């Protein structure tokens with residue numbers, strides 16, 4: 188690995204400025220065209236980039252400010268989705284939010300993240316990380332028995348159909364020269380919570396894990412010189428996690444995934460602590476969640492150092508990178524504080540510096 192020790196990454200999304208949040212909402216409601224919104228966003232996104240540079244993070248994103256959400260970005264670029272379809276009878280808050288569902292055979296209409304990535308590369312000299320949702324998460328989030336069976340009788344068939352579209356996007360990101368590509372697969376991590384499995388009617392967690400691994404490996408197949416990360420979190424909205432529990436149930440799904448790095452949550456108590464790192468695969472890089480984005484208190488660099496040193500008891504320092512537990516605002520409706528995010532990222536960068544001085 189040519190990177191410096193304790194490299195720092197963002198997970199992707201940053202809290203959006205209020206006017207950006209309103210702009211995304213108006214774009215969605217058709218009050219402003221995509222093109223006009225893009226021009227306005229072109230003036231906002233450089234601030235998200237500069238903020239991360241100032242915070243000293245090594246791998247930065249565009250804050251995902253152009254996206255309504257980390258997974259809807261797929262439906263925004265691909266034909267075949269019905270918008271704002273509620274899932275009847277859903278008890279889980281996330282499932283009650285208006286959400287797209289696949290209703291006809293999917294067909295790419297425009298790039299998913301390539302335009303964002305190109306803009307990002309043009310506006311920074313820092314290394315870049317760009318996230319796209321994994322087919323498994325797209326399949327879990329946007330296939331419903333109620334709306335989708337005519338197009339894809341089984342959820343797995345829909346996931347399969349997503350694979351070539353996401354591979355095509357990976358190819359674009361590689362051509363643009365993005366340094367790290369992140370596949371967002373939180374819906375694999377949600378499996379750790381028995382309440383979630385009950386709610387979703389999931390009886391065979393092994394089957395779900397195998398599906399997620401299959402999807403990731405199909406997407407990454409043949410892209411041998413690309414640094415892939417997979418992000419696994421418990422999902423959150425407005426400082427509350429959607430699921431809770433340690434990663435024990437899914438930790439064995441990591442080794443067979445053909446990616447180098449896993450960005451996971453370890454700062455929030457909701458993620459069940461670092462004990463599971465004893466089983467973290469030896470040949471993978473850990474993206475240690477060392478900033479709790481749900482906590483209003485800004486960690487001191489020393490607190491972050493402690494979290495990393497605790498992880499070093501189980502994972503060699505050469506295999507540890509630092510990131511916040513999750514993106515700060517995976518959806519534009521997620522109300523979080525941009526200044527707080529800046530201070531937290533800065534603390535993380537300062538912690539990495541302290542760690543290099545101490546353990547370098």
Ligand SMILES: [Zn+2]
Pocket residue numbers: 198373418419420421422512513514517
């Ligand atoms: Zn996340």
